[in-house]
Amino acid sequence: MNEITMPSHVIVRYVVVCTTLLVCMLTVAGCRTKKKEEAATTPPNIIFVFSDDHAYQAISAYGSTLTKTPSIDRIANEGAILRYNVVTNSICGPSRATLLTGKYSHLNGYKLNEKVFDINQPVFSEELQKKGYQTAWIGKMHLGSLPNGFDYLNVLPGQGQYYNPDFVNAKKDTVRYPGYVTNVVTKLSLDWLNQRDKAKPFFLVVGHKATHREWLPDLQDLGAFDTVTFPLPATFYDDYKGRIAAQNQDMTIDKTMRLKEDLKVHSDYVKSDIYNRFSPEQKKPFYDYYENKISKEFETKKLSGKALVEWKYQRYLKDYLATARSLDRNIGELLDHLDKTGLAKNTVIIYASDQGFYMGEHGWFDKRFIYEESLKTPFVIRYPGVIKPGTEINELISNIDWAPTLLNLAGTTVPKEMQGESFLPLLKGETIPWRKEAYYHYYEFPKPHHVYPHLGLRTDQYKLVRFYGPQDFWELYDLKKDPHELHNLYGEKGYETITADLKSKLKGQITQYKDDEAMKIVESKP
Template sequence: MIRFKKLFLISGMLLVTGAGFAQKSRKPRQPNILIIVSDDHAYQAIGAYGSKMMATPGIDRLATEGAVFSNAFVTNSICGPSRACILTGKYSHINGFKDNMSRFDASQDLFVKRLQKAGYQTAWIGKMHLDTKPQGFDYWEILPGQGHYYNPDFITMTGKTVRRTGYVTNITTELAEKWLASRDASKPFCLVVGHKATHRVWMPDLQDLGRFDKTTFPLPDNFYDNYENRYAAAHQDMNIEKTLRLGYDLKVMQTSDIMGAENYNRMNDEQKMTYSAYYKKIEKEFISKNLSGKALTEWKFQRYMRDYLSTAASLDRNIGALLDYLDKTGEAQNTLVIYLSDQGFYMGEHGWFDKRFMYEESMKTPMLARFPGVIKPGTVYKDMVMNIDIAPTALNLAGLPVPKEVQGKSMLPLFKNTEHHPRDAVYYHYYEAGEHSVIPHFGVRTQRYKLIRFYQIADKWELYDLEKDPKEMHNRIDDPSYAAIRQQLRQQLDKLITTYADKEAAAILLKEQQGAAPGMNAR
């Protein structure tokens, strides 16, 4: 009997040991990837970037628990093209989606397709804005076009459009958590969450109405910019004084475009009642002031800031909620989270709202990342990174080869603090002619300098010394003291145009060399 018990005990120990060996020898599951993409979110409005405009505890968690990128840039500051760059890891002229009038070719190579083949569960939920049927995703539920803030429609995988009651930022998060809860937990996932916020016309969640009404925001130092020696800046149509509409944007003065009819008319009676009561009060105050001139312009600036930041409050809250969900489900430790906007945005700098330009507030985008055990909490990355770097980073993280056609660089060596070769310059090209009268342009940015070539509508060059002139007020293209810098930047620009195979930009510069267009010294 004792002998039998000894044999049973030994057998049990072998089983336990065997089970432990099997558990240790089992290949660990690949890391999950969560990419959160907002729309038109300014880094100037995020606490982790030093902003005092509002508290952003949800987004700031990524900085304290991970890293903030102080030099993250987009290749083309416009909504759809930015998302196309994220999916392909390639510039707009290569992936074919140059402006919002384009249609994205989803049949091309996308990083999510490669993850999918490698066993990842992939999904895109929320705003996609690529005017195409998604490919490379096991699941998707997306907003049609820009989508709406209230009671938004979602296009489902069946092809049917479903209207969901509520506020779009909350609904997008709820759908993302629902998918995470229902997926096959034995497989790694790659989820892209696309938020509509903070896109125009900045309609806050009901609970955030009036959040900043007692706050007076200081005017940016260059709010009343006179655009001296900057032709393109002088000819834009995206200024708060003239372009922001009282009804459409600021929700006062009952006109046919109050709150943007396509948005306001989607509300149910209860939502309309709350919204109308709030903005009627604002309108009454506005009428009583009888404003004009600078007083009117500055009133518009305050209303813009209050609506924009109130809309951003829900975005931040929902990002925090999604991070909480990962924590509660135990997925946080094995998940790379990247948050970025599709581009930067103006918060009154140069007197503007919107984006598009290669100037800092537009070209530079917020980007933060958390990856426990890999990214050291509280890290600030100063290396220049781009939105095209997300695709190779995801592939690299999954242990997959990065196709040579991908133009971005994996950030994983930066995260792991291994051999990393930072960029000495980044390339930019904006194509869309007409919208807000922004002139198409391309250029190069180094850590200190920026050289821009405007074309098509006007052939102009601009050069900025970002160390001495961080707000880009002084175009140094004709300054003799910058002649050597100008030549060096031109050589870097030519090199990047060749590297990224931008034939259109190359042709423009070739014509210039042949004398068909003004040279670098032309104003």
């Protein structure tokens, strides 16, 4: 076979091309390595979207058939969903105090609503500031004071208003913003994102008033669910047999929910502080809907007994879900902003509510009880490149774990006095030792809903509860056999060993979390 020879100039050109390709490949590889190193060392931005009283039963990512929440679902689908995220004290202000401190109510001092949060205690956002983060809280805070640790504050005073809300800044100046509160909170949050120091990482709380009572929807959402008839929950007509606290509460749709204030039937549009805030352009469609349509419907039906209770339930859900509709829409607007600005690539976004809420289960609305609907709260989180899309966390996560996890995400130290643990390893798919029990302690009594103070323990299968105060008694539930918590097993034959074991674990939790008051309660005989 004849040997093939190549002209010298062709060989030279071939060598040059190969050398150039090799250099390019090494350069690209070097750039990729550099980008990975930068991604690993650059602290992520963190946005915590925090709503009020938003039930997991009203979120389609949690299996809700009542409504669709595409924006919240998007975070879950592109990141992780916590299936058993529980709170330590199911009430608004104390939940926010726990977020800030990573501590139980008995240690952070904020046990009840409408108190004043002690701003002299450490909060996790101060640790973020030490790490170089710029920090902000915009919207609902509901702590009676303005905590340290935030470079920018613009918050609703107290519960805030749904229409034309006032905001208070760090200088304690009050400014009224026109519009619907959920939209206003989003606009102020986007304004801050656009005006921030772009050389620094940021942490932002977007605090929404929705879906708090009295559930005033955005004008564009009025009547959004009027063509829907919602099925009654299986426990709607619960008789509370064997459950003293459930028998004596004041939070039923039947007796507690108010026609005028809550359901807007013949509301006082002249004297009410709520409606006096409306502009004429806002009041007209609102008045037309509730007075000319809903109130007339109510008068025409002349309801009583179960028919009245069930009509109130339908109106409650329609207003609640219409209010939640704007919440999800605004979360979508925030997600779109992150995409358009390129922030999504290195921004952790979290959606959570301050606690769970009753959507007619046991005939109730509101929260407070250790029972599942109020104990569990939604929590979804997205962190591109770190949390695998579609991740589900089935371990018992508590809201004392939120602050340590946020600090862990930022790559900074978790103070030893915090009582929670970071669940970031779980989000990354790692197998680590994790709690088998979650401890709970609720205090507020008698107003506003006459729920007896109580403490307790939740495991993967059981729930043990000690009520105290007006009456002392225990409750025990097998969550696998009785997920609706209808059958109190405490004192029944055959559960002696389980009860003793749970009491021992409860005392262990009380000791671990330094709740001295609780120890005195469980050691006393009911």
